[in-house]
Amino acid sequence: MGIEPIAPEAEHAPRAGASAGVAGRRAGAVCLADYEHLAGDLLPEPLRDFISGGSGTESTLDGNRRALERVRITPRVMAGVEVADPTQQLLGTAASLPVAVAPMAYQRLVHSEGELELARAAAVAGVPYVVSTLSSVPLEKIPGDCWFQLYWLRDRRVVEELVARAAGCSALVVTVDVPVMGRRLRDVRNGFALPDGVVAANLETTKEAHTAVPGLSAVAAHTQSAFSPTVSWSDLEWLRRRTELPLVVKGILDPRDARRAVEAGASAVVVSNHGGRQLDGAVASIDALPAVVDAVGNEIEVLMDSGIRSGTDVLKALAVGAHGVLVGRPLLWALAVDACDEAFGLLRTELTDAMLLAGCADLAAVKELSWRNDG
Ligand code: FNR
Numbered sequence: 001m002g003i004e005p006i007a008p009e010a011e012h013a014p015r016a017g018a019s020a021g022v023a024g025r026r027a028g029a030v031c032l033a034d035y036e037h038l039a040g041d042l043l044p045e046p047l048r049d050f051i052s053g054g055s056g057t058e059s060t061l062d063g064n065r066r067a068l069e070r071v072r073i074t075p076r077v078m079a080g081v082e083v084a085d086p087t088q089q090l091l092g093t094a095a096s097l098p099v100a101v102a103p104m105a106y107q108r109l110v111h112s113e114g115e116l117e118l119a120r121a122a123a124v125a126g127v128p129y130v131v132s133t134l135s136s137v138p139l140e141k142i143p144g145d146c147w148f149q150l151y152w153l154r155d156r157r158v159v160e161e162l163v164a165r166a167a168g169c170s171a172l173v174v175t176v177d178v179p180v181m182g183r184r185l186r187d188v189r190n191g192f193a194l195p196d197g198v199v200a201a202n203l204e205t206t207k208e209a210h211t212a213v214p215g216l217s218a219v220a221a222h223t224q225s226a227f228s229p230t231v232s233w234s235d236l237e238w239l240r241r242r243t244e245l246p247l248v249v250k251g252i253l254d255p256r257d258a259r260r261a262v263e264a265g266a267s268a269v270v271v272s273n274h275g276g277r278q279l280d281g282a283v284a285s286i287d288a289l290p291a292v293v294d295a296v297g298n299e300i301e302v303l304m305d306s307g308i309r310s311g312t313d314v315l316k317a318l319a320v321g322a323h324g325v326l327v328g329r330p331l332l333w334a335l336a337v338d339a340c341d342e343a344f345g346l347l348r349t350e351l352t353d354a355m356l357l358a359g360c361a362d363l364a365a366v367k368e369l370s371w372r373n374d375g
Contacts, residue, residue: 055182056280064307096126177251311350
């Protein structure tokens with residue numbers, strides 16, 4: 001099993017002169033959000049659309065950003081803080097930021113080493129990396145402190161095999177918002193398909209399973225054939241009995257579902273609408289967060305994702321009640337321009353700057369900040 005706790009720094013040190021991103025050059029980014037433009041200018045349009053797109057009219061995709069913009073923080077002053085401490089325990093393990101890398105499929109689409117490179121940089125940065133079921137590199141090869149993200153597959157034996165293979169990871173993240181894949185119209189219009197050489201390396205799949213059919217992109221067609229739409233809470237209880245790992249339920253928006261997750265034995269939930277890629281019209285994650293925190297925040301960790309683009313957004317999510325956040329697309333864009341180390345550095349700077357400007361020495365102080373929704 002190639003998965004170890006956070007490995008020694010030397011092993012994951014930044015590689016000199018590396019330039020294997022599809023977009024192929026180091027970026028001159030001054031903030032985390034810059035990578036979208038730097039990578040987007042260089043990637044082929046169908047690939048850019050696959051990453052940036054949402055489902056349907058993309059109202060939830062846009063709504064995530066609008067909702068985060070509406071959150072306003074009241075900073076504290078005269079706090080006498082010179083250095084802000086952004087460290088956080090995530091599922092019992094020390095992380096250098098209140099951040100994990102969101103699971104994202106097929107990272108070799110944007111970088112020849114794909115998941116290996118983003119996970120290496122996450123290990124150097126001291127943040128957990130979530131390996132997707134649809135990783136383009138086998139999960140045993142991923143370096144650093146990994147959580148494994150599980151999609152519920154129709155074939156129960158494959159689920160059991162994946163859970164057994166994930167035993168060396170430090171958490172199991174079950175994504176529960178994909179009974180079917182949201183209709184991502186950009187991908188349908190573009191006839192998006194995986195190029196030769198990029199495969200779901202954790203699964204035994206065929207080229208045929210990844211072929212577009214009318215109305216479905218190749219990726220959606222594979223999901224439809226492989227994922228179980230009938231997964232339910234009893235399956236989560238079944239899973240709880242089969243693994244010792246902390247269970248994280250990703251894709252919760254309703255506090256009643258958060259309670260069900262607690263009852264099924266979850267250690268954390270991720271308040272998420274999948275970055276606007278599933279139900280178009282779903283509530284923004286940041287708007288759904290307070291009710292979920294009220295319902296379960298005293299019992300389990302409540303994480304949040306969808307729309308986080310800066311350290312200030314991380315501060316906002318924590319002030320609103322999240323214990324930590326998952327960051328998705330910005331890190332994939334950074335991978336495409338081979339600038340993962342720089343991206344984690346910018347995210348850290350942005351968060352610690354925001355903490356200092358809000359008068360917060362640590363994340364406990366961030367939780368005490370006043371905020372309001374300017375909507
Ligand atoms: C995802 N997401 C995702 N989620 C998951 O549970 N398993 C997966 O394999 C994937 N794959 C994936 C691919 C791509 C290209 C994207 C953009 C997203 C969703 C992801 O984990 C996360 O919920 C969102 O990306 C969070 O939103 P932001 O940070 O991208 O706005």
